[in-house]
Amino acid sequence: MSSRTDFERAAALDAVDPLARFRERFVCDQPELIYLDGNSLGMLPKGSRDWLLSEIDDGWGARLVRAWPERWIELPFRIGSKVAELIGAEPEEVGLCDSTTVNLFKLTVAALRARPDRTRIVTDDSNFPSDLYALLSAARTTSGCELRVVETSSPDVDVSKHIETFLDDGTALLALSHTAFKSGRIHDMRRLTDSAHRVGALTLWDLSHSVGAVPTDLAGCDADLAVGCTYKYLHGGPGAPAFLFVRKDLHASLLNPIWGWFGDRDPFEFGLEYRPAPGIRRFTVGTPPILSMVPVEVGVDLVLEAGMGAIRNKSILLTSFLVELWENGLVGLGVRLGSPRLASERGSHVAFSHPEGLRICKALIELENVVPDFRFPDNVRFGLSPLATSFQDVLEGVVRLERVISGRAYERVSSLRPKVT
Numbered sequence: 001m002s003s004r005t006d007f008e009r010a011a012a013l014d015a016v017d018p019l020a021r022f023r024e025r026f027v028c029d030q031p032e033l034i035y036l037d038g039n040s041l042g043m044l045p046k047g048s049r050d051w052l053l054s055e056i057d058d059g060w061g062a063r064l065v066r067a068w069p070e071r072w073i074e075l076p077f078r079i080g081s082k083v084a085e086l087i088g089a090e091p092e093e094v095g096l097c098d099s100t101t102v103n104l105f106k107l108t109v110a111a112l113r114a115r116p117d118r119t120r121i122v123t124d125d126s127n128f129p130s131d132l133y134a135l136l137s138a139a140r141t142t143s144g145c146e147l148r149v150v151e152t153s154s155p156d157v158d159v160s161k162h163i164e165t166f167l168d169d170g171t172a173l174l175a176l177s178h179t180a181f182k183s184g185r186i187h188d189m190r191r192l193t194d195s196a197h198r199v200g201a202l203t204l205w206d207l208s209h210s211v212g213a214v215p216t217d218l219a220g221c222d223a224d225l226a227v228g229c230t231y232k233y234l235h236g237g238p239g240a241p242a243f244l245f246v247r248k249d250l251h252a253s254l255l256n257p258i259w260g261w262f263g264d265r266d267p268f269e270f271g272l273e274y275r276p277a278p279g280i281r282r283f284t285v286g287t288p289p290i291l292s293m294v295p296v297e298v299g300v301d302l303v304l305e306a307g308m309g310a311i312r313n314k315s316i317l318l319t320s321f322l323v324e325l326w327e328n329g330l331v332g333l334g335v336r337l338g339s340p341r342l343a344s345e346r347g348s349h350v351a352f353s354h355p356e357g358l359r360i361c362k363a364l365i366e367l368e369n370v371v372p373d374f375r376f377p378d379n380v381r382f383g384l385s386p387l388a389t390s391f392q393d394v395l396e397g398v399v400r401l402e403r404v405i406s407g408r409a410y411e412r413v414s415s416l417r418p419k420v421t
């Protein structure tokens, strides 16, 4: 159980945290709320509201359609070039458009068509279900292609090595989540990209649970393609558009399977025939959702200001503190750790499993004002967003979790699964 020294340690860790000052840049006016779900929806930066209102009043209200050339048309690529800095890419290799799933589908079909003599996509079972659906549907729309989902759930397997055994000269694409959504386990991007390249396959990385939390070096790994989400650790807001990355030298040889005017060389020429734009623009499709995109820049700017190095350092300290609290108390209450023990192998959330996981999660939200989330069948995820979470938040979350389990408070909530967990 948590002790007085835990409280002293949490306070001491906060006192020396170089990123502690970022917390007040977010809207958090509910002192009793412990928000541990920044890996699902990042908190609202205070600056976003003003930017959004200004875009509505000064842009849409005052300038109307003139605002397109004046302030909007380049926005997907201006923000893209900033995201590029966070993921180790060149500014002209990243753009914002569509959702992560749609971008994954577009790039997968593009990759399959660029490798017409190969018929297989390889992924693994730690990938996000929506990614699996998109990969399978991409395989089905490309004649003769199949999806191979490698099982990696057994704790004893060397995951990289196991995946490598499925790569051969029939493999067109290796598509993986860099940081797994459930366990938080990080794949070895450098090694797996090398292995895919050795057999002549392309790679597609989903960075949704990495960007803004776990640094990546796409250029250094010679990664081919990537997609990712902006509303988690980038604080872009609900439904904010995703980003996609295509390595520069692949721009000319890959074709977006969805042809739209924003992907054309000159949308306002209104030519009757589609001519793919040079560069990253060809992977976009239609009119960008400006009002959903504006807040992304505020979040990305905060992450750039803090720096990915400092963010990763704090993330490791936060998750290590949580794992330590688990070891000293939660283990005795029947809670199992669903994330890697080694900090270097995990992202910024920690999954706990317990047979009563769903009701425990609901009790935390309904009775204790702690917001984690639940992932089927028995995982409660504690997402520790490095810019918005304090060490004292982590401790307080654990104290209340211990209270819910030891006092059996979860027996007071229903076991019906809500529509959104």
Ligand SMILES: *Cc1c(COP(=O)(O)O)cnc(C)c1O
Pocket: 099, 100, 101, 102, 127, 128, 130, 131, 177, 181, 206, 208, 209, 229, 242
């Ligand atoms: C959050 C997340 C997504 C989100 O996909 P959308 O299409 O933007 O809803 C996709 N993939 C992974 C791995 C994610 O974590």
